[in-house]
Amino acid sequence: MAEKMTGAEMVIQALIDQGVEHVFGYPGGAALPIYDAMFQQDTVQHILVRHEQGATHMAEGYARSTGKPGVVLVTSGPGATNAVTGLTDALMDSIPLVCITAQVPTTLIGSDAFQECDTVGITRSCTKYNYLVKRIEDLPRIMHEAFLIATTGRPGPVVVDIPKDVQFALGDYYKPDFDTLRHQSYRPQMDGDAAAIEAAVDLMLKAERPIFYTGGGVINAGPAASEHLRELAELTGFPVTSTLMGLGAFPASNSQWMGMLGMHGTYEANLAMHDCDVMINIGARFDDRITGRIDAFSPNSAKIHVDIDPSSINKVVNVDIPIIGDCARVLSEMVRVWRSKTNQSRSEALAPWWKQIETWRAVNSLGYKNSETIIKPQYAIERLYQATKKQAKEVYITTEVGQHQMWAAQHFHFDQPNRWMTSGGLGTMGYGLPAAVGVQVAHPEALVIDIAGEASVQMTMQEMSTAVQYRLPVKIFILNNERMGMVRQWQDLLHGSRYAHSYSESLPDFVKLAEAYGGKGIRCSNPAELDATIAEMLDYDGPVLFDCMVEKDENCLPMIPSGKPHNEIILPDTANIGDIIDEKGRQLV
Amino acid sequence: MNAHLQPTGSAYFLTKETQDIERHTLSVLVDNEPGILARVVGLFSARGYNIESLTVSETEHGRRLSRITVVVIATPKTLTQIKLQLERLIPVHKVHDLTAEGASLERELALIKVAGSGDSRAETLRLADAFRAQIVDATVESFVFEVTGKPAKIDSFIALMQPLGLVEVVRTGLAAISRGPQGM
Structure with a gap:
């Protein structure tokens, strides 16, 4: 039954046995044995990211659009710490992830070795469960248990931290059955009373x-x-x-x-x-x-x-x-x-x-005043939605975090589950672009659009390079208002319109940036040209950065201010919304 | 139906919780594995729960089970959350609220060092005898007593030793078990 293999080979074998087809990762010293084992097989495809945070969001997008767990592979130290944001995001939104982190050899743990960090300590509070594998005998069981825990009950991220000497060690590989797993107490209740x-x-x-x-x-x-x-x-x-x-x-x-x-x-x-x-x-x-x-x-x-x-x-x-x-x-x-x-x-x-x-x-709370000279962000999303409806392809939408995210939720409409990927609980700016890459990996034929803001998208911009490398034709639709729009809106409402650091003094030229990455850039600032440029984006067979220049100071409404009940919602036609929130409300988030 | 209810410990809401706080003893059966104590303690600090005392030791070596006795101070609503959040931890088997579930036994052990000479030594010994404290170490100028009992009894003994030359105290924290034939 049991087969002799190294720890690194066991990791790959367990992934294969779990039906994993794609892994999002970034190599490093402590992870090299696993990467070597990865190199010597073709079943599991590795997607090389540009930053480990990107790997976690890609895995999240992959998981949310397929219902299968997303898998991440990173090295020790900074590889693990960079993954923390995505792990926390997955915990807050209950997304099944298995994140394999390499660790320095067991003999060096605790010695402040190069690229050492206390990965299980750091990730304890941002995972559903985590493991430090100290013995090769435990590795096969832990690998399979990690998938079980990540995907059952309320799903969530699981970290498996594997020291380099365990990756090299020889042992017996086995597939554990459910009854021999370590945590006999873990039995989520499935049937309602x-x-x-x-x-x-x-x-x-x-x-x-x-x-x-x-x-x-x-x-x-x-x-x-x-x-x-x-x-x-x-x-x-x-x-x-x-x-x-x-x-x-x-x-x-x-x-x-x-x-x-x-x-x-x-x-x-x-x-x-x-x-x-x-x-x-x-x-x-x-x-x-x-x-x-x-x-x-x-x-x-x-x-x-x-x-x-x-x-x-x-x-x-x-x-x-x-x-x-x-x-x-x-x-x-x-x-x-x-x-x-x-x-x-x-x-x-x-x-x-x-x-x-x-x-x-009949109040039409999502209504807005359109303009013939400036693109309204709501209008941009409406036109994008209408254009995608005509597509024969399946449509998947991801977002970053902020006003554009809320406008997308309000004005883009979904008839199917697993088509909408957004960072809800943690509210992670920079989620959308890598998530779109992950969705596209899972659905190569689909139309995948990241509805983005120009501030958020710059947090994980470098994953454009990943999209280009793997010929993933994701469309990044940036609602560019040259503001951190939601921050500006709250400053408008709560802080006397004192816009402390909520605007960008220098923005990149997104068209040139797209070209620098090897993708296509499109800019549109005229409402009359919006439909034609959106069509151009959708027709292009490759990654596109669409720089949609929109109204700079539009507020996202309706809005229930913090500390207010539902029936005190602010509607779009309310004047002086700054006066509605009282002193106590200002202290809330 | 929920108008009177408030969430706890959240900066997001205006009104404070109005329920009274209570002291409860929880018994938590867990897999004895590396990091389990950090998980439990981390849960308390991350969610802002208060621990008054915590005791942990392996109780079933064969099944690698440990038992954590934790005394918490919280409102009834938070107590329910603490129990449910603990049960959510993967290595946690069971959580019993011994205070809520009826009669239980609670014991604590303390080692108490008292230095003194002359009349105070005789008084110290007399009181120790009354509290059934064992002398586990003695020199011509000091004693170390071992005293077991409910926390309140240990508190009183320490208070009595204070004027008689109390040097230092170490306490184990509470160990608790339910009365009657039923186990966890």
Whole structure:
């Protein structure tokens, strides 16, 4: 059974046995044995990045667009520390990653050796779990256990730190079975409690002003969860809103779709959350971007919360019916139980609620004043969306972090899960470009666009070089307002328009920069030319940096200021928004 | 339905938690592996929970299990979170809130060094006897006592030794176990 091989060969063999096709990484002294083993096989393809942070975001994009774990391989010391941002991002957004970090030989650990750092110490709080492999005997088990932990339960990043002498050591390779794994206590609960599901459905049957509030958990539970959500929504006739993380699980083209909720969510979604009588949270975690002021959050509703992580229950908002389990399984059960209890449509009982929702919808909270001379950022995304709709290819969108991210969430629409990759929990500027590279690696034929800001994109700009090397035709659509737009907006709202360091005195010429990397650069500043230049970008078979010069001082609205409840949302036509936030609100983030 | 509830320890919200804080003893069964204590302690510091005392030792060598007894001070809502967050750690098998689950036994051991001569020595010995403290080291000018019991008993003994020449104290922290036939 067992096969003799070196630790480095075991790493590669375990990747092959786990079905891994792509690894994102960067070599270095301590990782050389693994790289040597990588060199001598063709099953696993290695994508050479330009910075380890890029590798982690690529793996995240890869994981989110495929549902498979993303794999990262970096060296010791700076290789590991550079990966920390991406690991934290993956932890916050529950993305399955396996990150293999090389370590100095066991005999040198603790001696402040060259490129030594306490990787397991540093990554303990930014991973779901991590390992330092001190003995070759443990390596095969740990490699497979890492994949199990990363992908099951609430997914997350797992670090496997492998000292160089362990990579060289000879040992027996084996594939462990589930029952012999070290952590016998690790058994995530998948099936929801039957009585709780029954009680939830009973509550839903009596609801007059219900709302589904869905999150990234629905995406993480796989395509089946999205199917069941659609089925349940159709059966019940309830309105559906989603967090930033959950966009695409429910089709934006469906009439029951309310748009995103939260700080920059639609008026109708937020008002419906505030006024509902039954809230059904499926795979979301009552994040502060969603709830706003907690003691005024949906004050009169009974709350149902479906989550695979027991610690999410009652962490922020107390709920009436908690259901711990996998979203796909719980949703499928809810559909079954609903069907067993009724075959009647509840459209009559819900009619007044829908009438109310229509009056909120009529406010048109995503409206903006267009211009014939300057490209409005919202308009740019609308035109991009319209252009991509005509494409025969599958469309995947990633974003950086800031105003452009929120405008993309508001004005780009998704009908399928796993098509929208954005840094939600950690809010990592620089996420989008490498994530797009990772998505394109997984889907070579697809159209992959990073909707970016000119500030964010410069944080991981160098990954353009990776895209060019591997002929990955990612499109980087930069909404260039020469500002850190969201920072500027908050300074506008909260700090008397004193724009401390929220603008860039010198920006690169993005067209020349694209050309320097070996890609294509396109610039557009005229609304009349926008459609033609977007078409030019989409037609080009290679990486493109699109420098879309937009209105510099546009604010992203609607907005629920920190410390305010949902029904105090600021709408686009509100004057003097700076006066709305009081002194206490200014202290919030 | 949740209007009275507040999140804890977050800078994002305006109102403070209004529930009263309580002292609870948690018993945590974990895989004895490198870094496990750092994981548990790191969780407490990262999420802003308060530890009053923490004791850890391997209790089942064959299965490589350790038992951590941790005394925390928190509101009921935070206590629930602490328990759930601990259970989320991969090497954690079980978390029992001994305070909430009924009758339990709590013991602590202390070594207490007292220096003195003359009448105070006789008084020291008399009190030590009353507290059933063992003399584990003696010189002509000092004693080291070993005293076991509830933390409050040790507190009182230390307080009594203070005027009699108390030099230093070392305490193990709390070890606790539930009463009755049931185990964890």
